Amino acid sequence: MLFPRHSGDIEMSCIRPDGIILDPEITPEPFPAWQWSPPQEILLTGASGFLGRHLLLELLERTSARVHCVARRPERAREALNNQFAAYGVPETQRQRVTVIEGTLAEPLLGLGAERFDAMARRIDTVFHSGAWVSLVAAYARLQDTNVGGTHEILRFATRHRIKPVHHVSSLGAVISGFMDGCGVIYEDAPLPRPGVLGYHQSKWAAEVLVRAARERGVPVTIHRPGGVFGDSRTGEVRVADWLSQVTGLSVRIGAAPLHDHAMPVATVDHVSAAIVELAARPDSIGHVFHNVNPEPLPFDEYFDRVRAAGCELGSLPLPQWKARAKALPNLPAATVRLIDAVDAIAPPSPAGHPTHADATRFQRAVGSLGMASPDIDVPLISRFLESAARHETY
Ligand SMILES: NC(=O)c1ccc[n+]([C@@H]2O[C@H](COP(=O)([O-])OP(=O)(O)OC[C@H]3O[C@@H](n4cnc5c(N)ncnc54)[C@H](OP(=O)(O)O)[C@@H]3O)[C@@H](O)[C@H]2O)c1
Secondary structure (H helix, E strand, O other), X not given: OOOOOOOOXXXXXXXXXXXXXXXXXXXXXXXXXXXXXXXXXXXXXXXXXXXXXXXHHHHHHHOOOEEEEEEOOHHHHHHHHHHHHHHOOXXXXXXXXXXXXXXXOOOHHHHOOHHHHHHHHHHOOEEEEOOOOOOOOOOHHHHHHHHHHHHHHHHHHHOOOOOOOEEEEOOHHHHHHHHHOOOOEEOOOOOOOOOOXXXXXXXXXXXXXXXXXXXXXXXXXXXXXXXEEEOOOOOOOOOOOOHHHHHHHHHHHXXXXXXXXXXXXXXXXXXXXXXXXXXXXXXXXXXXXXXXXXXXXXXXXXXXXXXXHOOOOOEEEEHHHHHHHHHOOOOOOHHHHHHHHHHHHHOOOOOOOOOOEEOOHHHHHHHHHOOOOOOOOOHHHHHHHHHHHHHOOOO
């Protein structure tokens, strides 16, 4: 069965859901039933990325485990982590608990080779899988080795020699078709809907197919689905490559924001990462899906009102005119042009009369019981995000 391609200027994408199969070897048998205990040896993927760097800080702060970070470019990863440690004043005793090992999600056995894969699989007791190729404009075919194959190999790792719980960082993009179809509410417990139209969303959907298949076989997996991950509420640091940062930057350049109807599920990166680590410490969270977002979505137009209140002088334009004006800017990289085309696929408008939001009842109940409040993405915080983006010369 083939799902339809998206017409337009976005890279053509198609997905064959019947080809997404979990190796029969990936099973918790014949090992004894897994029981929660505090992690001592953690494998973390994506540690050099925006969310992964924050996850690492939380793992160092909230556990006493050693953290082994798989990175395809170990030297760059070490530099990114050292910068992060310096920026956040991470003490030497915590830094010493981190090792970076060369590997890649895009190859069998995580590119570690059989001997190293086996040795690591014996040693590690808990996996946090945050690594992915995060490109909203690349086709599924380009992303699948990393995002789908990588998740497959993480699940193989989790069942090799001993059972390890996997905390899989998914995305609300995995269920974006619920927004497109105007299903009203997307519940944490609901079965996976059909995949979306963008290759990235399809790859996150396909990865979840594998993770759910592993769960059905008895592998202890937890699915964390962030929505839009905003910057750090403590430092104002933002992910400048993020699509909303880019749309904001383009809006500043043309002096107008797009008018668009979408309820953005959002949370700050510090809250998302702290919640993942805290939920992992609760045995009753294993096997569940969490919508790792604030209780209330942030409407797209309201976000831009807050950007205005933070001091940006912006008019507004209907989305088609905004796209045309943004694409007319000089010297735009091809990927930015594709991103402009993709705005309504990234943040689908509600079909008339069917505003849809991601329910986060289980997540909110869990973090509420831990006393963790979701930082509000208010005007002062957006003002700090804008300052941080300006420092990166994004706007
Ligand atoms: N940012 C968001 O708004 C958002 C929202 C929902 C879900 N998520 C999910 O959160 C996770 C982290 O996203 P992010 O925002 O931190 O993205 P990011 O900043 O782009 O980081 C991605 C990480 O994955 C690593 N990676 C990519 N390809 C790899 C490969 N072949 N082998 C090993 N590592 C590889 C990157 O390593 P390099 O440094 O070598 O590139 C980087 O460490 C992803 O699973 C994403 O789908 C993000």
